[in-house]
Amino acid sequence: MKIQAAVTHGKGEEFKIEEVELAAPKANEVLVKIVATGVCHTDAVARDAAITPLPAVLGHEGAGIVEAVGEGVTRLAKGDHIVLSFAHCGHCDNCLTGHPTVCETFNDLNFGGMHDDHTHRLSKDGQQLSTFFGQSSFGTFAVAHERNVVKVDKDVDLALLGPLGCGIQTGAGTVLNKIKPEFGSTIAIYGAGAVGLSAIMAAKIVGCKTIIVVDVHDSRLELAKELGATHSYNGTKVDVVEKIKKCTNGGTNYAVDTTGVPPVVRQCLQALRPLGVAAIVGFTPEMNIDVHNDLMAEGKTMMGVIEGDSVPNVFIPQLIDYYRAGQFPFDKLVKFYDFAEINEAFEDSKKGLAIKPIVKIS
Template sequence: MAEVFCQRSLGHGGSGIVVEVGSSVTKVAPGDHVVMSFASCGQCENCRRGLGGYCPDLYGRNFSGARPDGSSPCCGTNGERLSGYFFAQSSFGDHALANERNVIKIRKDVPIELMGPLGCGIQTGAGAVINALKPGAGTSIAVFGAGSVGLAAIMAARVVGCATIIAVDLNQKRLDLAKELGATDAVQAGEGTGDAIRALTGGEGVQYSLECTGLPQVVRQAVDALRLTGVCGTIGVAPIGTEFTLDMNAILFGRSVRGIIEGDSIPDIFIPQLVELWRQGRFPFDRLVTRFPLSRIEEAAQASERGEVLKAILLPEQ
């Protein structure tokens, strides 16, 4: 897309209408409606295999605040470089600069202001189920953490036909919403979580679990909730260096744990699929969002931190 001034440096999961493209861009054209997702190099082995979330340069391209060469599209009044390329988009602004690889074209007959969250968190939760864990129809899954990512996973588990879908959280309102969105059961998080899950699954535990909190103690609970040969996916983000412990015998008897980034998604394929599921009423992620004007960005951040808002959408003011 064209190099336009980014008014704010942070922001990811944006959506909008293409204003201008570079001379070598062929994927989108001015007037296209797009969602902005994560960036990857497109050249490493993992990228070539459709696993851009595991690009070795994922951190550098998404979290450095600069282009791969260290430059930035933004500068201060005195010419100093400003961070302006967060998640390769910096979408907290009226305009954003993105890369051709992380711009996803979508159909024009859906509300563009709603689609931004598909670019990261919603894609992550739904993809963790649909693309990574791939539970079959009639299977069981427990989702630990009923925020926007966990609730997206719960909706996806209903889409693929899981028979037992257990939501685990401390917040009763979120558990109630999880039941509305597809969870068959809701469990209050705590010391008795594992016993409650086993009681709901005939004493065996679930075939799949998904940890969405980034808390070491919850990872342990998610693994301990598995039946023999069960699989736990971890998608919660924790500070670098965070460690968790497991009983080695829990893994020895066929259980496995795997990390999942961006739902193992190929955004150009998966995001349009989620849009279509939403159009059909099968993936109502709009139930998770609260809209704020961009001028109330601080209020939106505080409400999210307090747990009052699941997914805040910031709308540029005309």
Template sequence: MTELFTAAVIRDKGGPFRIEQVRRRAIADDEVLVRVVATGMCHTDMVARDQIFPVPHPIVLGHEGSGIVDEVGKNVHELEKGDHVVLSFLNCNVCDPCHEGHPAYCANFNAWNFSGQRIDGSHVLEADDGTLLNDRFFGQSSFAQYAIANARNAIKVRKDAPLELLGPLGCGIQTGAGTVMNALKVAPGSSFAAWGGGAVGLSGVMAAAAIGATTIVAIDIVPSRLELAMELGATHTINSKEENAAERVKEITGGGAHSAMDSTGIAALVSAMVSSLRPSGTAAVVGASKPGTMAEIDLVDVMQSCKRLIGVVEGDSVPTTLIPVLVDLHMSGRFPFDRLVKFYDLDRINEAAEDSEKGITLKPIVRMPQ
């Protein structure tokens, strides 16, 4: 076993994160050891902490890590020590969706990302007392000073980019931007509506603006988020507490949006989003709802107007392709996702979680001790 290092461990349903000393086991031949610089905090971390999705505890969470490769397995040839990487989700690389170029829709996604162990049942982390910890969350468990990832989910990025900022590109930012760019294929000159003005929704706004959509509508109930949306590329905003959002989208877009994305997971908003589409429009659901959540959809409207409602995971992205593109867009000033973030040191991780859940911070990023 290696020397001790610091990690945030969830031992009880609902938290808190406990700062502990842990050890790691040796990396496998297809893995890399990454010295984590910083890790974004995502709603999915909270879902796992609260066991809304039944991941095993105790566990080290964190799935938006960025850092520097410290060691590579003997079968890893595309990465080397010293490379800067963003850690993303892990896929099996053998199922039909993976072979068809949709790794985010991997048929074995849960086993590779939520089981708390390697696919062979082995673990990476131990507590200081020698007991095993569940790990491999999204193939990384990056709320720690070190993370072991597969070479497939460690995405090499340019070294002149601000590494501590880049972690959220691995999940939340990728989800919003990728949904716009890959799943919805928002076109220049088209209209797009973002239902929800959190980090995912605003990433969609920025991506639509970068692509050249000319009518971009942001819907939320928090005035500060709507103000920020305008600064990030939205052409119109709607406070859904004060207006009928679906009707306003139709008015703004002249009959309905070409495409739309819901990042809230709220059933009533999904229903409104579908109704606000123009004929042949497409709406994407990316927000996490509680299992069993049902939305009412007017099937006659969907059929007669040839509308589409799709579910999207991780922006239907190929991370090795999309993440470097988003980095380049950011470095050129066309994707300013740094406007969404606030940094917290690891010993303030519970504060970061609380601020995220209260909506105080759109995208917390937790810095690791160096």
């Protein structure tokens, strides 16, 4: 079928909305009419660093309506409202033990450009286009395996839900699923973008006594306090480690770094109290740490977390329930754009003018 899609032709190039061909869903796949899709930093990395083969149709925070189902699909039906999340194999040891975010073939399925049967669904003028995260939601329609399709209730605005599939799931899941802070504990969140602000809301849900946020934009620090942060520090204006150790009487129990900025990652380690735990979720380049002083000598733990260690079909409906209950107001993070404004959405995200852009497709 002919669809409209935002195509990335070359490394660093702007998106171009073009007519492309989308093949019908195969066994265990569904065809989804995309209503809206979030704009995530990972999409920008894929465009600018070509971490997936180009040309490609990117997008991995899609939300839409099931248009058709392939052979063998029993969990979904035409007309269902759904959120698309990451691809995973469903049968490796990690998938089978509830950790699909570290699926043994995660990189191939999400960044390799093909579906799990090693074929393509997208093409233009006979040239194959890469699929992203098993979905490619920067288009009017997408084909995805039913494993990475999450059915959601129809009483919530579907256009709002796409970012639950990645960025918001990552922040909230890192807190709720992975580090699981105790009631009354202290936590510091580094970076007040969509991931960091989602972590703040999750920390409030579990009852952290002290929730500290660090960023370089005062407007984001203000929003963070509205969403549950008890203390906020602008990293360009204060000694973050000194301030955190003073206000927590020795450091935080937990930290989440969403920035991927090496000096900030070291701050998050140094501002932990002994036996503290730091979760690193941002794209972080090669960096140096003092293993003895920053980790080992005080029994600290540093871990990487992907997609919030979530099982999307379980966790995304839980986040929607928190949203309904007024405990997870992630709608305060979003700004909507028309499909034709997709490049503007990315630029606003880069400049910090939009925390979580959502592009409305239909």
